[in-house]
Amino acid sequence: MSLELLKTSGLRSGYGRIPILFGIDFVINEGEFVGILGHNGMGKSTLLKTLMGHIPPTEGSLTFAGRDITQISPAARARAGLGYVPQGRQIFPALSVMDNLRVGAAGKTRTDARAVIEQVIEELPRLKPILTRAGGVLSGGEQQILALARCLCGEPKLILLDEPTEGIQPSIIEEMKDTLKALSKGRGVAVLLVEQNLDFISDLATRVLVIRRGRLSGEIDPKTLHDADIAGEYLPA
Numbered sequence: 001m002s003l004e005l006l007k008t009s010g011l012r013s014g015y016g017r018i019p020i021l022f023g024i025d026f027v028i029n030e031g032e033f034v035g036i037l038g039h040n041g042m043g044k045s046t047l048l049k050t051l052m053g054h055i056p057p058t059e060g061s062l063t064f065a066g067r068d069i070t071q072i073s074p075a076a077r078a079r080a081g082l083g084y085v086p087q088g089r090q091i092f093p094a095l096s097v098m099d100n101l102r103v104g105a106a107g108k109t110r111t112d113a114r115a116v117i118e119q120v121i122e123e124l125p126r127l128k129p130i131l132t133r134a135g136g137v138l139s140g141g142e143q144q145i146l147a148l149a150r151c152l153c154g155e156p157k158l159i160l161l162d163e164p165t166e167g168i169q170p171s172i173i174e175e176m177k178d179t180l181k182a183l184s185k186g187r188g189v190a191v192l193l194v195e196q197n198l199d200f201i202s203d204l205a206t207r208v209l210v211i212r213r214g215r216l217s218g219e220i221d222p223k224t225l226h227d228a229d230i231a232g233e234y235l236p237a
């Protein structure tokens with residue numbers, strides 16, 4: 001039986017007085033891999049930021065692992081098990097790869113942090129030879145892997161992943177796909193993936209929600225995105 005992990009009810013938010021999300025209702029179950037598809041500016045990143053608590057909801061509620069998290073801070077959400085890999089990665093460029101990972105494990109005891117970081121490096125072995133390198137000199141793909149790794153150091157139950165393939169070379173996109181599949185299977189972590197790369201989303205997600213002008217307008221079977229006619233509707237203009 002699948003257990004409900006995240007539930008949004010009538011979630012609305014925006015920037016200042018500009019409304020962007022107009023009542024979002026959906027559920028993600030434990031271990032589920034859900035995609036979100038929508039054209040530019042439809043509110044995908046705003047939704048993830050609202051889930052993470054970086055933008056306060058103006059209405060509605062949010063429960064996570066059975067707890068109402070609508071009013072709690074991003075840090076408290078992270079402690080509760082929400083992980084976030086923002087668009088553009090936002091790793092710390094002046095810190096080494098290892099120190100970026102340490103930041104991800106902040107709040108844990110030294111022993112726990114070491115164990116968690118060790119496990120993450122095993123899961124993302126591309127980081128092993130570059131642990132002492134500064135985040136800012138890494139390639140875009142390496143930074144994306146580091147951003148994911150840093151998020152994993154917080155041991156999330158659900159990862160909010162915002163356009164991880166943006167500006168990344170194809171070989172690393174394939175590697176990332178394999179890594180996400182392995183993480184989903186191995187850790188049983190749930191993922192909410194915002195993505196405009198249709199092959200990527202269709203190979204990973206078991207369910208895809210469509211967002212239009214701040215509203216969820218439906219759900220599509222990810223396999224249908226391999227059909228050129230259907231995919232055409234969702235490609236960026």
Ligand SMILES: Nc1ncnc2c1ncn2[C@@H]1O[C@H](COP(=O)(O)OP(=O)(O)OP(=O)(O)O)[C@@H](O)[C@H]1O
Binds near residue numbers: 045047
């Ligand atoms: N900081 C901000 N202040 C005001 N408006 C914003 C801000 N950030 C985003 N917006 C607006 O909110 C709307 C939704 O933006 P959002 O980034 O959520 O879209 P998106 O679906 O993620 O698009 P993209 O695929 O281009 O990233 C857009 O009209 C955008 O211009």
